[in-house]
Each structure stands twice: as structure tokens, then as C-alpha cells.
Amino acid sequence: MSKTIKFIQGNEVCVEAALYAGLNFFAGYPITPSTEIAELLSFRLPQIGGRFIQMEDEIASMCAIIGASLTGSKVMTATSGPGFSLMQEALGYAVMAEIPSVIVNVQRGGPSTGLPTHVSQGDVNQARWGTHGDHAIITLTASNHQDVFAMTVEAFNLAETYRTPVILLFDEVVGHMRERVVIPDKGEQPLVDRLRTAVKSGVDYHPYLPREDGRLPMSDFGGVHRYNVTGLAHDMWGFPSGNPQVVHGLMRHLIDKIQSNAAEIARIREFFLEDADCILISYGSSARSSLHVVQNRRKRGERIGLLELQSLWPFPARIVREKCRHAQTIVVVEMNMGQVLEQVKLAVEQPERVFLANRMDGVFINPTDIRNILRLIQGRGI
């Protein structure tokens, strides 16, 4: 059988992957540069018996996918910076109530309305700490369409595995550019289905009682079990509790289920790291510019490599530390004022060797920008 090859936008790849992963409910409010995701799903979901709802705003969109997920659907919403801000309160609810959900943020320039049609990677920290309270979160990203597909499917899988919202942090360049993507055959990329409780109707079901492996089997809301879901700290029944022991257990569970699996969640790609004196660390579209520089400089015999991060949260600190152990210079390439730079500095043994190559003016960072910064770092001037 011949492969299905498409030449489409990154946003369209995200849609193909979400449907491949089993998406059957989308609620959203279209916003540049993520609009194509909502547009295409409004057409595609009804064709497969799924539901598409255009909500009144992003607050309602996030709330709608939470409700739909509880009833057993695989859910997603898509937005950009301003809408992502509005989703933060309900995102925290999804963390607290442990609702599998996928939130796509195709980043544009901010703060506020910022630069609607221009690229940025300024929401890295918002993905981590945009919602209030102590919590753990999973955030994935990608630099090319094949990885957009893979990471989108992964986002659905991780959301189900850890009962958590997962953020897909793409950017305008990857969302809008067109390139080739090979759609995997059914079964080629594994899918994680919802873990449902074996507890029968009429028997007590504890919605928030973790199994020994830390996972919580779900029961489709509105089905055979009647139970409570709340944003308040809650006990194993889902009822509000202020008991310090219960609250402590809940918080430990919420954070440990993700942090203690950080190694399983971590996703990276590496290029020429074995003997690299200089390591570029990048993610999303800026990793493309970085790889362009690395490929060209390798041809001239320079010992330069790229560590591309595909998971940003939990931050893959251990991998970064190990890969950078022998590097003389580490340059973080990103389109913000150094949000991943700070994480890299915390991760490596010698933070004074870490530099930033960035742009934050809405212009896609290009190989010349990176080359000039490398020359400055090497003391060779532009």
C-alpha cells in the first residue's frame, strides 16, 4: 500500500494527527495564527460523527472540552497567546480535576494582542506557570511537519496516560508553512485509549483514588456512576476536603504523576552532538534555522551540533546536562528573551558557558542572525 503523502500547513498536520489520535470533540474560538485548525475541524469532525463547537470565547472553549472529556471524548482546543491567557483558569481546573485534554497554542508575538501574524516563542513560561497554584504540566513542541504529527498524537497519548492537560506549543512559522508530511497508516503510531474503571454499575467508584501505579481509571460522566468533580481540593470521592493530609496527598499525586515520569515524557532530537564543542539548543521553528547553521558549519569541519527539544515541560534538564557535559559553548536559540535559556543555565554544570541567540521583533530568526551571534561569542566580531 502506498503511503499517504500530503503537502499542507502545520496547522493542517495538527488536525490530521488529532483525528488519527481519536479526537472527537473540539471547542474553540478561532484566532490567528491557529485559525486553520478550527476551520478544518469544523468540516472534518462532523464527517466522522464528532462534534465541533465554536464557542463565545476561549474561556468557554476550555470549559467545554473539559466537560466533553469527562464524558469520554478525546478533546482538543486551539488558540494563540491572547486566547491562551483566557484559558488559564480552566486549564488549572483540568489540572486539579485531572481531565485529559490537549490545548494547542500556535504562538504569535505578545504581550496582549501583540503581533497577530508574526512569529514568537514567548509563551514557554506561560505554558508552565500560566495557571495559578503549584502544579506540573506537560508541554510538547515541534519544528517540522512530521514531528508536528508525531507530537500531536503523543499529546493525546500523554493526556490519557497521565490524566492531564497537555499543551502543544507550536509557532506561527511551523503553523503556516507548507511542507511534506507522510500520514502514518492506522496502527503505525501507537494510540493510548482511555483507562476506564472496571467497577460495575451499583458498586462504589472512587474517581480520585489512584491505583498502585498512580493511574486513575475514569468512568464516563453521565454514565453508570454518579460522582463529584471539583476544582476544590478533594478526597478520593471527589468531594471538597480541607483535611491537610488529604490535600498533601492530592498535591503530591498531581505533581509526582508527571515529575517522576519526566524521563518517559522527555522527547528530544540530536544532531552531531558526539564531538561537538559548540552545542545549539533550540525548539520549534528556530530549531530549523539552527539546523541550517549546523549543517553548513559541519561541512567546513566545525565541531557544532544541535540539541532540539520536543518536550519543554517537564524541562528535560537531565538530558540537557548530560548532552552538554563536554561542550565549551552552549547557545540557546529562541524567539523570546531567554525563557529556555534560564532552564538550560539551571540544568548545566557551567552556566557561564550558556549564551542566548534570539530575536523578539516578530521576524523569524534566520541563519545569519545565529552566525553573527556565534561570531560574537567566539570573539571574532560580526
Place this chain on the structure above:
Amino acid sequence: MERCRMVFSGSGGQGVITAAIILAEAAVLYEDLIAVQSQSYGPEARGGSTRTDVIIADSEIYFPKVTQPNVLVCLTQEAYNKFHPIIRPGGSLITDTRFVKTERRVDARQIELAMFQAVMESIGKPIVFNICMLGAVIAITGLVRPESIIRVLETRIPPSFLEMNQKALDLGITIAQNLGSQS
């Protein structure tokens, strides 16, 4: 093959972005090549000057934008004035005689074609101007076969419009080939 970096520019509605997508899709789906296409977003895409970048190669393309095109197409004076300095030395600068008066000389092959005039004379519908331009581009560059363009068009436009598009594509090819035989 040598990596081909192209910029198509014009005004919103002329179809330069559509033409770029068709070309890149033809290269990927029917010529087994690698291609990346991107475009300017925002209000200019709906009336002002628009720009789209296409790279076609036989190896992986990482940086998806074009800084110095081998092939630059300008279909309005505004686009020509704005973009002509970025042409790669030795590249091909393609303009339409109806819309662009070339002024300064650049270190490139300047190809001035009467595409719009030919479309209006033999087809009478400006809507296929972009396909005529595409015909000229593939004749000049040899990047993809005309059949590959047609195969993409078959998936994108109603069957009743196919003949008109085929005609426009052939027209562009002929105009560019005649140029070759003259020089």
C-alpha cells in the same frame, strides 16, 4: 539538482500564493522532490503587496524562508520596486510587461514577458494569469513537468475550469520558450 529558491510577488488577488502552493505541491507529490512554501500573512494578503517563498530541492530544507531568490517573479510595480534588490546574482527576474516597468539593472537575467496581455487576448479571463505565470516559471526553470501541475490542478479546481487552466499553462510555457529561441 541545484536548490531552487523562489519568491513570487504581486498584489493580493492575483493568485501568486496559489501558484506557489500548486508548484510546490506538484514537486512534492509528483516529482518526488522536497519543497517548502511560506507566505506573508496579514492585510497585505488581501489587497496590498503579497509575497510567497518556495524552496524546491532534492535534499532536506531546514530554513524555510528565502533571503536571496534564484527566481524572482514580480507581477506589480510595487512588488518589483520592493523586491528586485534581493535577487541572487545570476538569477532570473521575471516580470509582466503590462504591470511592471523595469528600471534599474540588476545582476540577473531580466525576463520581461507579456503574460497578462496574452491571457487576455487568447483566454479573456484574468483569473488564470497566475497559471500562465506558472507555465513560464516551469519552462524557464525546468523544475517540474507540466503534467504534474495539471495533476495538482485536477484536485483543486472544478473540472469545467480545467481546460482554461491547461490553456493558460501552455500559453506561459510557449511565451517563455519563444523568448529562449529569440535570444
